[in-house]
Amino acid sequence: MADDASPRPARDDDAPSDDEQASPADADVYPLDPRGLGREVFVETRDGASVFARLTTPDNMNDERPALLILDGIGCAGWAFRRIVPVLAEHYPVVLMHYRGHGRSPEPPRPWRLGVHDNADDASLVMDALGLDKVVAVGFSMGFQVALELYRRQRARVAGLVSLAGPAGRVLSTFQGTGVFGHGLPLLRAAMRHAHDLTERLWKAIVPSQWIIDIGLSTQLNADRIEEEDFTFYLDQMAAMNPELFFDMLQQAARHCADDLLPEIHVPTMVVAGANDTFVPLSTMRRMAFAIPSADWIVVDGASHALPAEFPEEVSRRVLELANKLGGAASRA
Numbered sequence: 020m021a022d023d024a025s026p027r028p029a030r031d032d033d034a035p036s037d038d039e040q041a042s043p044a045d046a047d048v049y050p051l052d053p054r055g056l057g058r059e060v061f062v063e064t065r066d067g068a069s070v071f072a073r074l075t076t077p078d079n080m081n082d083e084r085p086a087l088l089i090l091d092g093i094g095c096a097g098w099a100f101r102r103i104v105p106v107l108a109e110h111y112p113v114v115l116m117h118y119r120g121h122g123r124s125p126e127p128p129r130p131w132r133l134g135v136h137d138n139a140d141d142a143s144l145v146m147d148a149l150g151l152d153k154v155v156a157v158g159f160s161m162g163f164q165v166a167l168e169l170y171r172r173q174r175a176r177v178a179g180l181v182s183l184a185g186p187a188g189r190v191l192s193t194f195q196g197t198g199v200f201g202h203g204l205p206l207l208r209a210a211m212r213h214a215h216d217l218t219e220r221l222w223k224a225i226v227p228s229q230w231i232i233d234i235g236l237s238t239q240l241n242a243d244r245i246e247e248e249d250f251t252f253y254l255d256q257m258a259a260m261n262p263e264l265f266f267d268m269l270q271q272a273a274r275h276c277a278d279d280l281l282p283e284i285h286v287p288t289m290v291v292a293g294a295n296d297t298f299v300p301l302s303t304m305r306r307m308a309f310a311i312p313s314a315d316w317i318v319v320d321g322a323s324h325a326l327p328a329e330f331p332e333e334v335s336r337r338v339l340e341l342a343n344k345l346g347g348a349a350s351r352a
Contacts, residue, residue: 062148066132071123072116072145075108085178085345086112086151088142092160093268094260096122098253099159102331111342116145120264133268135275139168155179155342159327164188167277179345180288181338184324186299187307188276241321244329281310288314289341293322
C-alpha cells in the first residue's frame with residue numbers, strides 16, 4: 020500500500036466532530052444496534068481524508084464467520100442496503116463504509132483522491148481498523164469496481180465477491196445503451212468549475228425534487244417494487260454531496276476498468292443482475308460473469324439497476340447463500 024494511504028489511528032466515535040456532523044439528509048441509514056453489538060469508526064488516511072464505517076455483529080458472534088463488507092455505489096451511503104443489512108447482520112458481521120464525501124464521511128481535502136483504487140485502499144484501512152482479516156466484498160454498482168480493486172491489491176484478504184448490478188468498469192460507455200453521457204461528462208465537469216456556486220445551488224434544489232422522483236420511478240426503476248421513501252432518501256443523500264465531488268468520482272469510475280483481472284479471480288463469486296437494468300445492460304453483466312471462472316450468474320426478473328432496494332429479500336438470500344458456502348474460510352482477526 021502506498022505511503023500516502025497509510026492510516027492515522029482510527030477512532031471510535033458515537034458523535035462526530037462538527038466538520039463530520041451529518042446533515043438531516045445524511046442521517047443514519049439504520050440505527051446503531053440496540054444490543055450494543057455495533058461499532059463505529061472514523062479512519063483517517065495520511066492524505067487527510069476521513070472515512071466513516073460501521074460494524075454490526077450477530078448476537079452469537081462466531082469468529083469462523085466471514086465478515087461482509089458492503090461497498091456502495093457513487094452518491095450512496097447505504098440507502099440500497101437499508102432493508103438488507105439488518106437481515107445479513109443476524110448471521111454475519113457486516114461492515115458498511117461511506118466513501119469520501121459521502122454520508123458521514125466528510126468532504127476530503129483537495130486535491131481529491133477519488134479513484135476506484137483510492138476507495139479500495141480506504142476499504143483496506145477500514146478492515147485494519149476493525150480487526151478484519153478477511154471479508155466477502157459485496158459491491159453495488161460502482162462498489163463492485165471497488166471490490167475488484169480490493170481483490171487486486173489485497174488478494175489474500177478477500178474470501179469472496181458479490182456483484183449487485185456492478186460492472187468491472189467503464190460503466191458510462193454502456194449507459195442507456197450508448198456512450199453519449201461518457202463523452203459529455205468532461206464538458207459537464209468543466210462547466211461546473213466555472214459556475215461552482217450556481218451549480219451547487221441548482222444541485223441541492225433539483226436533485227431531491229418531486230419531478231426527479233417521478234421521472235426515476237416512471238422510467239428507470241421498478242415503481243412496483245421500490246419504496247418511494249427509499250428513493251427519496253437516496254436523492255436526499257446525493258443532494259447533500261458536493262456535486263463537483265460526485266462528478267469527479269463518476270469520471271474516475273468511468274475511466275476505470277478491471278476486465279484484465281476477471282480471469283484471475285479464484286474465490287467464490289456471485290454476479291446478480293437486474294433483467295431491466297438500463298444503466299448497466301444485462302449483456303454487459305453477462306460478459307463479466309462468464310469471464311470470471313466458476314462465477315454464479317443470477318438474473319432477477321423485474322429488477323432495474325436499483326435491484327438491492329427493489330428486491331431486498333432476494334438479495335439478502337443470495338448474499339447469505341454465498342457466505343454460507345465459505346463457512347470458516349473467512350474470519351475475523
